[in-house]
Amino acid sequence: MSCRNEKKDxxxxxxxxxxxxxxxxxxxxxxxxxxxxxxQRLIMxxxxxxxxxxxxxxxPMLMQETYALFGGREKVVExxxxxxxxxxxxxxxxxxxxxxxNDDYRRGRRTTHVVYGEDMGILAGDALLNYAFxxxxxxxxxxxxxxxxxxxxxxxLAVKAGIYGMIGGQVVDVKETGHAVSREVLDFIYExxxxxxxxxxxxxxxxxxxxxxxxxxxxxKIASAVGFAFQVQDDILDVxxxxxxxxxxxxxxxxxxxxxxxxxxxxxxxxRIVEDASREAIxxxxxxxxxxxxxxxxxxxxxxxxx
Amino acid sequence: MSCRNEKKDxxxxxxxxxxxxxxxxxxxxxxxxxxxxxxQRLIMxxxxxxxxxxxxxxxPMLMQETYALFGGREKVVExxxxxxxxxxxxxxxxxxxxxxxNDDYRRGRRTTHVVYGEDMGILAGDALLNYAFxxxxxxxxxxxxxxxxxxxxxxxLAVKAGIYGMIGGQVVDVKETGHAVSREVLDFIYExxxxxxxxxxxxxxxxxxxxxxxxxxxxxKIASAVGFAFQVQDDILDVxxxxxxxxxxxxxxxxxxxxxxxxxxxxxxxxRIVEDASREAIxxxxxxxxxxxxxxxxxxxxxxxxx
Numbered sequence: 001m002s003c004r005n006e007k008k009d010x011x012x013x014x015x016x017x018x019x020x021x022x023x024x025x026x027x028x029x030x031x032x033x034x035x036x037x038x039x040q041r042l043i044m045x046x047x048x049x050x051x052x053x054x055x056x057x058x059x060p061m062l063m064q065e066t067y068a069l070f071g072g073r074e075k076v077v078e079x080x081x082x083x084x085x086x087x088x089x090x091x092x093x094x095x096x097x098x099x100x101x102n103d104d105y106r107r108g109r110r111t112t113h114v115v116y117g118e119d120m121g122i123l124a125g126d127a128l129l130n131y132a133f134x135x136x137x138x139x140x141x142x143x144x145x146x147x148x149x150x151x152x153x154x155x156x157l158a159v160k161a162g163i164y165g166m167i168g169g170q171v172v173d174v175k176e177t178g179h180a181v182s183r184e185v186l187d188f189i190y191e192x193x194x195x196x197x198x199x200x201x202x203x204x205x206x207x208x209x210x211x212x213x214x215x216x217x218x219x220x221k222i223a224s225a226v227g228f229a230f231q232v233q234d235d236i237l238d239v240x241x242x243x244x245x246x247x248x249x250x251x252x253x254x255x256x257x258x259x260x261x262x263x264x265x266x267x268x269x270x271x272r273i274v275e276d277a278s279r280e281a282i283x284x285x286x287x288x289x290x291x292x293x294x295x296x297x298x299x300x301x302x303x304x305x306x307x
Numbered sequence: 308m309s310c311r312n313e314k315k316d317x318x319x320x321x322x323x324x325x326x327x328x329x330x331x332x333x334x335x336x337x338x339x340x341x342x343x344x345x346x347q348r349l350i351m352x353x354x355x356x357x358x359x360x361x362x363x364x365x366x367p368m369l370m371q372e373t374y375a376l377f378g379g380r381e382k383v384v385e386x387x388x389x390x391x392x393x394x395x396x397x398x399x400x401x402x403x404x405x406x407x408x409n410d411d412y413r414r415g416r417r418t419t420h421v422v423y424g425e426d427m428g429i430l431a432g433d434a435l436l437n438y439a440f441x442x443x444x445x446x447x448x449x450x451x452x453x454x455x456x457x458x459x460x461x462x463x464l465a466v467k468a469g470i471y472g473m474i475g476g477q478v479v480d481v482k483e484t485g486h487a488v489s490r491e492v493l494d495f496i497y498e499x500x501x502x503x504x505x506x507x508x509x510x511x512x513x514x515x516x517x518x519x520x521x522x523x524x525x526x527x528k529i530a531s532a533v534g535f536a537f538q539v540q541d542d543i544l545d546v547x548x549x550x551x552x553x554x555x556x557x558x559x560x561x562x563x564x565x566x567x568x569x570x571x572x573x574x575x576x577x578x579r580i581v582e583d584a585s586r587e588a589i590x591x592x593x594x595x596x597x598x599x600x601x602x603x604x605x606x607x608x609x610x611x612x613x614x
């Protein structure tokens with residue numbers, strides 16, 4: 001068997017595993033969605049419409065795999081997996097609102113406020129953010145003897161989604177849209193808007209599996225490097241990709257006169273930066289105890305993706 | 308000293324105590340607000356503008372007094388007092404948005420989205436809701452040995468603010484605005500939109516002080532009756548009050564063709580309903596162990612208020 005074929009087998013197996021895991025995550029999301037009932041049924045419908053819109057389910061997957069890396073084998077991670085995806089989803093629902101990015105479509109589907117009205121778009125986002133905490137706090141009832149670990153995980157969930165995390169990044173992104181920004185500002189936006197939830201996902205997985213503070217700190221660094229490389233790769237793909245492969249328009253950054261790593265450093269330097277961050281993540285991952293080959297491959301795939 | 312003067316002394320003393328307690332709550336709110344710094348400083352300013360807009364601070368006060376009723380003497384309640392007021396405030400910020408009630412003023416001050424723009428209005432609401440959980444989860448770090456109680460309190464905080472609580476009430480209120488509704492629908496809106504956060508406040512106070520499940524259940528019933536009577540009294544004052552005393556326009560329900568307890572049952576019956584709910588709350592409160600005369604007076608004041 002040639003080397004090329006060996007790689008292909010490995011990739012086929014990875015993709016099969018990934019599909020299986022994604023399907024498992026979809027089941028968890030469905031299980032934790034509220035039942036559509038009562039006078040307020042409409043909001044449950046809007047939440048489900050937003051949450052079950054497909055997507056790679058990267059954040060819950062990273063959480064689950066990091067939990068497994070540290071030897072976690074229980075269901076205590078599941079309400080948190082649902083919660084992080086609810087937070088990611090609410091941020092998209094609010095981002096799409098007319099007063100924000102004003103997007104009518106996302107992944108080829110009408111956005112929540114277009115289907116349910118702008119008032120319900122606002123309330124559905126609020127409801128998903130709030131329900132993320134309702135869902136995560138279920139863990140106290142399921143595993144009362146683990147209350148302190150769950151509390152620690154909850155605090156990470158909250159902090160990384162807030163003004164020192166995702167919302168902080170959104171605020172600066174909204175303020176700086178439509179004009180060139182410095183690398184410092186761009187780094188801030190990437191670290192917070194994209195990085196924070198990836199850090200949250202992996203850190204919560206580690207914490208719930210009982211990782212030490214030093215280990216959780218290392219996980220945060222890995223996730224930060226992954227999130228950053230992921231985002232710079234996004235900048236690169238916007239220039240080098242084709243809309244057929246990406247499933248979204250290319251050259252949109254140029255059209256929107258958006259500063260990116262490509263406009264700031266050039267394509268070659270941006271690629272080198274992705275390589276560096278990626279190598280750093282893999283190096284740190286290897287230093288952790290335990291072994292999760294699927295997680296290592298997932299991280300590499302995320303960074304070196306073509307779509 | 309005449310009976311009338313005795314009552315006046317009692318009231319003067321109550322008002323003095325109330326002002327003192329309100330000032331204490333303002334201090335706690337300030338202490339738990341994020342520092343205004345960093346590239347995302349604008350969002351911290353918008354959060355502070357929204358949160359420090361005055362108001363009666365009823366919810367944190369009810370929480371603190373219920374905590375004291377059950378013998379609570381520590382600071383573990385303080386992050387939750389700040390959190391419940393942040394949740395109440397975010398709901399007002401989002402309610403005022405153009406796609407919701409479209410209000411430019413609240414208590415004589417320009418609303419958050421008018422001052423900071425609609426995008427920041429959305430993000431400031433999101434930030435306050437999220438920061439409520441960031442703040443409440445601080446309690447795990449402050450009192451790690453109380454993790455299970457804190458987890459229980461957090462779950463109440465989340466559930467009562469969500470689709471089975473405040474947001475559920477908002478959804479039905481938004482849907483039913485502008486046409487007559489049945490008493491069943493009105494009860495649903497009152498119970499959830501106003502009642503849920505009052506229940507949350509008092510229940511969290513009880514839980515953190517170590518009240519039993521049966522006691523917490525009784526506290527929920529008291530708070531539900533108080534919230535309901537409070538809301539029906541609001542309907543009555545909109546008809547019988549003067550805008551000078553209330554500090555807001557009267558007859559607004561009639562103008563907006565809104566169903567209220569007055570339109571549904573008439574003024575006399577609405578007053579009787581307030582009396583009944585109020586008596587029920589006081590009766591249940593007397594059944595609880597412990598004694599907090601200030602709390603009893605506060606509940607009576609809330610219901611029999613003239614503004």
